[in-house]
Amino acid sequence: MRNHSNPFTSLDYQLEMRLDHAHGALTGQAYLDSLDDNREVWLDGQRVRVTEHQAYAGLRNEMARLYDLQHSDALREQMTVAVPDASYRISHSYTLPQDDAQLDAKWANSHLWMQNSWGQLPRVPDFMANVVVGLHDYQAELAKVDPQFGANAAHYHAYCARHDLSITHAIGDPQIDRSSGPAESADLALRVIKETPEGVVIRGAKQLATMSPFAHEVLIYMSPTFAMRERPEFVIWCALPMQAPGLRIMCREALARPENSFSHPFASRYDEQDAMLFFDDVFVPRNRIFLLRDSKTAFEGFRRLNAWSLYVGQIRFYHRMRTTLAVAAMVSDSIGVSSFREVQGKLGELTTYVEMARLALLGMQQERSRTAGGLLAPGSTLGPDTFAAQFGTRASEILRELGASGLLMQPSEADLATPELRPLLERYMRGKDIDVDRKSRLFRMAWDLTCDSYGMRQELYERWNRGDLARNRIALFNQFDRSEIGQRILDEISVPAPLPAGRELHAAPIQLDRPLRAAANDIAPALAAHMNPPLSPAIEGNQHEQ
Numbered sequence: 067m068r069n070h071s072n073p074f075t076s077l078d079y080q081l082e083m084r085l086d087h088a089h090g091a092l093t094g095q096a097y098l099d100s101l102d103d104n105r106e107v108w109l110d111g112q113r114v115r116v117t118e119h120q121a122y123a124g125l126r127n128e129m130a131r132l133y134d135l136q137h138s139d140a141l142r143e144q145m146t147v148a149v150p151d152a153s154y155r156i157s158h159s160y161t162l163p164q165d166d167a168q169l170d171a172k173w174a175n176s177h178l179w180m181q182n183s184w185g186q187l188p189r190v191p192d193f194m195a196n197v198v199v200g201l202h203d204y205q206a207e208l209a210k211v212d213p214q215f216g217a218n219a220a221h222y223h224a225y226c227a228r229h230d231l232s233i234t235h236a237i238g239d240p241q242i243d244r245s246s247g248p249a250e251s252a253d254l255a256l257r258v259i260k261e262t263p264e265g266v267v268i269r270g271a272k273q274l275a276t277m278s279p280f281a282h283e284v285l286i287y288m289s290p291t292f293a294m295r296e297r298p299e300f301v302i303w304c305a306l307p308m309q310a311p312g313l314r315i316m317c318r319e320a321l322a323r324p325e326n327s328f329s330h331p332f333a334s335r336y337d338e339q340d341a342m343l344f345f346d347d348v349f350v351p352r353n354r355i356f357l358l359r360d361s362k363t364a365f366e367g368f369r370r371l372n373a374w375s376l377y378v379g380q381i382r383f384y385h386r387m388r389t390t391l392a393v394a395a396m397v398s399d400s401i402g403v404s405s406f407r408e409v410q411g412k413l414g415e416l417t418t419y420v421e422m423a424r425l426a427l428l429g430m431q432q433e434r435s436r437t438a439g440g441l442l443a444p445g446s447t448l449g450p451d452t453f454a455a456q457f458g459t460r461a462s463e464i465l466r467e468l469g470a471s472g473l474l475m476q477p478s479e480a481d482l483a484t485p486e487l488r489p490l491l492e493r494y495m496r497g498k499d500i501d502v503d504r505k506s507r508l509f510r511m512a513w514d515l516t517c518d519s520y521g522m523r524q525e526l527y528e529r530w531n532r533g534d535l536a537r538n539r540i541a542l543f544n545q546f547d548r549s550e551i552g553q554r555i556l557d558e559i560s561v562p563a564p565l566p567a568g569r570e571l572h573a574a575p576i577q578l579d580r581p582l583r584a585a586a587n588d589i590a591p592a593l594a595a596h597m598n599p600p601l602s603p604a605i606e607g608n609q610h611e612q
């Protein structure tokens with residue numbers, strides 16, 4: 067086991083140091099500087115520095131640009147809010163919405179993050195900041211388990227807001243054997259191996275945590291399935307800085323091509339990275355623990371934490387769909403097919419998804435409600451989430467169908483600059499009312515979005531980031547209140563046939579609004595009742611990750 071001679075002091079020292087330098091909303095440069103620490107990041111078998119490695123250059127620059135928007139004259143007021151009695155402003159991502167105006171301001175900020183990253187960066191800091199808002203909202207329930215857990219949640223929110231932290235989250239267990247559980251083999255889940263008055267030591271792994279190399283902190287909690295552990299040592303909610311001793315971050319293969327940003331305009335900027343986290347006996351100070359041992363509180367808290375971030379995910383989906391639609395329409399124009407009936411039908415189908423996403427956002431805004439913690443939260447995202455997981459792939463497929471061979475047959479930047487080739491490219495690789503340079507760039511964009519390994523990753527993300535689609539559909543079905551229509555149908559089929567002549571029409575009051583049985587933030591009991599749908603026997607499936 068790692069030697070923790072005085073671990074509390076060392077970690078706590080780091081945290082306090084940061085507190086001393088509270089600055090509110092980050093600038094791009096402050097963000098980049100803050101990544102220059104001792105975090106242990108591995109890429110392709112090499113230990114790397116996030117601030118220096120070429121594969122990370124594109125996202126580094128893009129994140130810095132996005133953070134800087136918070137300080138621009140045009141967007142400062144929309145993205146940040148002044149803190150009374152402080153010299154700085156904090157991001158709206160961390161505000162705790164009490165009324166309609168505050169919630170609207172929060173959403174406007176989320177739109178700015180997502181719009182400015184083309185819907186390509188699911189884990190802009192705004193996303194996880196909203197989970198931390200949820201953690202704050204759940205503090206009373208955590209305090210029932212241990213008053214310090216509740217206080218820690220509130221302090222952690224304040225700390226993250228003051229420092230405008232970028233956070234990743236680690237929810238899922240490593241994919242070793244889904245037919246078994248940690249009670250049978252301890253390596254299957256992260257666990258507490260030691261507890262002292264100062265804190266706990268954790269061992270194990272999490273699969274996976276997006277943005278890890280670029281985050282300041284990891285928030286560890288559990289989806290409802292994973293929360294229902296048979297043994298208490300596997301139930302833990304906590305937060306750690308990414309440079310915590312013993313925490314190893316192993317990134318997947320880099321998808322960015324910074325050396326070839328012409329050919330990969332999105333991949334070179336928006337590869338946000340996904341990583342395995344290995345906790346090789348990592349000390350967690352007591353002030354960073356939000357929950358221990360209590361499965362029920364962990365289980366019921368999941369959606370309370372995620373209520374706002376799932377909505378942010380829908381905002382991201384909407385902007386991703388808009389980007390896909392615009393590229394598809396321009397690709398069609400550029401090769402002269404956009405007036406064909408079948409092509410227009412496909413563009414119309416794509417537009418349907420954009421519209422459904424936009425209207426879902428409006429619906430969730432309309433169904434906002436007060437949480438038990440006193441905040442104002444958006445309506446349930448469960449229906450729109452299953453929609454996005456299903457139709458995200460279809461949207462990419464349409465763009466692939468429209469681009470056809472042009473998606474891969476485009477000149478490179480070097481080809482375009484080659485004098486021997488240039489006249490041929492201008493003659494045979496131009497498009498309809500578009501020169502070869504812009505057409506090539508446009509199709510490269512389409513390739514990145516839907517065919518490149520980056521585009522495939524985005525599709526995987528859309529499909530899986532909210533957990534198992536079948537499971538979420540089952541949860542949605544089970545929560546949907548069919549009682550009124552069910553009763554009317556029962557009445558109807560109970561009438562003896564044949565129907566008596568002149569029978570009066572039923573005039574039952576028809577309920578159209580809020581068909582989900584439970585409010586957005588209180589569906590855990592409904593989920594609990596359906597924890598083991600007959601998907602396959604004795605396997606703990608995944609629940610709605612994010």
Ligand SMILES: Cc1cc2nc3c(=O)[nH]c(=O)nc-3n(C[C@H](O)[C@H](O)[C@H](O)COP(=O)(O)OP(=O)(O)OC[C@H]3O[C@@H](n4cnc5c(N)ncnc54)[C@H](O)[C@@H]3O)c2cc1C
Nearest residue numbers: 235236237238274275276527530533601602605607608611
């Ligand atoms: C790009 C990307 C980014 C992600 N980012 C994060 C992140 O930042 N943080 C985080 O915590 N997680 C993240 N995830 C993980 C995500 O939550 C999981 O992928 C999701 O919950 C599914 O779990 P799994 O991948 O382990 O698949 P598994 O659970 O191993 O499932 C594999 C297959 O088995 C099926 N299966 C599993 N259990 C059952 C069952 N009981 N009955 C029937 N079939 C079953 C599944 O449907 C699936 O087809 C990310 C995933 C992706 C792809």
